[in-house]
Amino acid sequence: MIYFDNAATTLQKPPAVAQAICQALASFGNPGRGVHDAALAAARAVYDTRAALAGFFGAENPRQVAFTSGATQSLNIAIKGVLRPGDHVITTALEHNSVLRPLYEMEAAGVSLSILKSDPLGCISYAAFEAAIRPDTRAIVLTHGSNLTGNLIDIARVGAIARSHGLLFIVDAAQTAGVIPIDMQKMNIGVLCFTGHKGLLGPQGTGGLIVREGVRIAPLLSGGSGVKTYSKAHPDDMPTALEAGTLNAHGIAGLNAALAYIRENGLDAIREKEQALMQAFYDGVRDIPGVTVYGDFTQPQRCAIVSLNIRDYDSAEVSDALAQQYGIATRPGAHCAPLMHQALGTVSQGAVRFSFSHFNTMEEIRTAVDAVREFAR
Amino acid sequence: MIAKTLKLIITFHTTTEAMSMEACCRAEGADGRLIPVPRSISAGCGLAWCAAPQSEARLRALMESRQIVFQDIHRCII
Numbered sequence: 457m458i459y460f461d462n463a464a465t466t467l468q469k470p471p472a473v474a475q476a477i478c479q480a481l482a483s484f485g486n487p488g489r490g491v492h493d494a495a496l497a498a499a500r501a502v503y504d505t506r507a508a509l510a511g512f513f514g515a516e517n518p519r520q521v522a523f524t525s526g527a528t529q530s531l532n533i534a535i536k537g538v539l540r541p542g543d544h545v546i547t548t549a550l551e552h553n554s555v556l557r558p559l560y561e562m563e564a565a566g567v568s569l570s571i572l573k574s575d576p577l578g579c580i581s582y583a584a585f586e587a588a589i590r591p592d593t594r595a596i597v598l599t600h601g602s603n604l605t606g607n608l609i610d611i612a613r614v615g616a617i618a619r620s621h622g623l624l625f626i627v628d629a630a631q632t633a634g635v636i637p638i639d640m641q642k643m644n645i646g647v648l649c650f651t652g653h654k655g656l657l658g659p660q661g662t663g664g665l666i667v668r669e670g671v672r673i674a675p676l677l678s679g680g681s682g683v684k685t686y687s688k689a690h691p692d693d694m695p696t697a698l699e700a701g702t703l704n705a706h707g708i709a710g711l712n713a714a715l716a717y718i719r720e721n722g723l724d725a726i727r728e729k730e731q732a733l734m735q736a737f738y739d740g741v742r743d744i745p746g747v748t749v750y751g752d753f754t755q756p757q758r759c760a761i762v763s764l765n766i767r768d769y770d771s772a773e774v775s776d777a778l779a780q781q782y783g784i785a786t787r788p789g790a791h792c793a794p795l796m797h798q799a800l801g802t803v804s805q806g807a808v809r810f811s812f813s814h815f816n817t818m819e820e821i822r823t824a825v826d827a828v829r830e831f832a833r
Numbered sequence: 834m835i836a837k838t839l840k841l842i843i844t845f846h847t848t849t850e851a852m853s854m855e856a857c858c859r860a861e862g863a864d865g866r867l868i869p870v871p872r873s874i875s876a877g878c879g880l881a882w883c884a885a886p887q888s889e890a891r892l893r894a895l896m897e898s899r900q901i902v903f904q905d906i907h908r909c910i911i
Contacts, residue, residue: 503855519847519849683848
């Protein structure tokens with residue numbers, strides 16, 4: 457199989473990830489629920505991973521890193537834990553349903569929502585952020601990179617806008633964490649939501665949110681915390697406040713191994729390889745008659761994603777044919793990005809998304825370009 | 834049971850802070866180890882740092898320099 461569905465999850469992980477998970481499964485107790493060797497082994501792995509993530513994303517302190525099952529849970533915690541009826545929040549048409557649906561729920565509860573429209577290339581005007589800000593604006597919630605077009609948003613620029621207006625800046629880094637550099641302090645990010653199983657190369661079921669010191673988030677869940685058992689209220693100290701229940705320490709150990717791999721191999725080297733693969737695929741398909749490619753490919757950096765359609769063919773049929781005839785794994789349909797598809801005019805057709813990993817090869821790219829050319833004939 | 838002696842016990846608000854203390858003390862070669870919070874200090878659960886009483890000054894300085902937030906410092910016979 458040629459796996460080009462890395463925006464959904466990276467299939468190929470560094471071997472050390474599986475090794476770390478297997479070792480953890482055989483040796484970990486419950487992190488933070490005891491002081492015997494097995495519990496401490498798990499607690500140490502969890503703490504080491506917090507520290508690694510804090511360093512990786514330019515956070516102030518490991519205690520500000522809370523683990524979750526992934527970006528969706530993180531975004532729900534951040535959005536529902538911060539916004540209150542009467543607040544106004546700004547987001548964009550680029551968003552995934554993991555941002556949109558919690559925001560729609562908050563809208564129904566009395567939050568006012570502004571959704572910035574995109575242009576036909578899937579880009580947002582930065583002036584639109586300034587124009588949308590009102591006296592009651594509380595936050596900007598924003599994806600760092602579109603999971604459909606691969607377009608990036610300059611979060612340093614939006615972070616500066618948020619800073620100048622005293623707004624909380626919540627970033628969905630599901631498509632960029634592990635590949636595109638993110639520095640929370642330099643970019644004025646208040647809450648960074650990430651998943652572990654995509655660019656960070658960790659296992660599914662891992663992820664988290666990193667919260668700037670001083671930002672208060674009301675917990676979505678309460679329950680076991682390992683401390684203050686006789687208090688009726690869940691503890692409000694980070695990260696315990698946002699981590700009710702037993703953590704996925706086995707998965708977190710795998711995520712830590714993945715972070716070590718990224719550090720050893722270099723974020724820049726990984727990104728440059730992905731960008732080269734994406735660019736080669738884009739250059740190979742862009743001029744094929746009958747092929748429509750979506751997104752802005754003039755950006756100096758973008759996610760390693762190329763979404764396209766062939767003539768008026770159903771994207772599901774194209775994706776299935778790619779899998780059946782060439783063994784190429786892609787993602788058709790709507791990609792949980794309804795507003796982006798509306799903006800691109802692809803609601804009924806969907807689009808075929810090719811998304812790349814640095815583990816892919818140029819030979820695989822050539823095979824995929826030939827397949828698209830063949831289908832477009 | 835282990836013979837009881839006077840110990841320095843440092844408690845924390847979260848397990849993460851206790852783990853931070855352990856990582857810091859290991860890196861600096863400082864005295865102590867993690868133990869369950871003794872019942873004489875708190876009936877709740879959690880982890881505490883246990884060290885010899887004479888280590889207090891060094892551990893306080895370490896926590897200050899590494900910005901480790903502790904809850905309380907106790908001396909008790911355990």
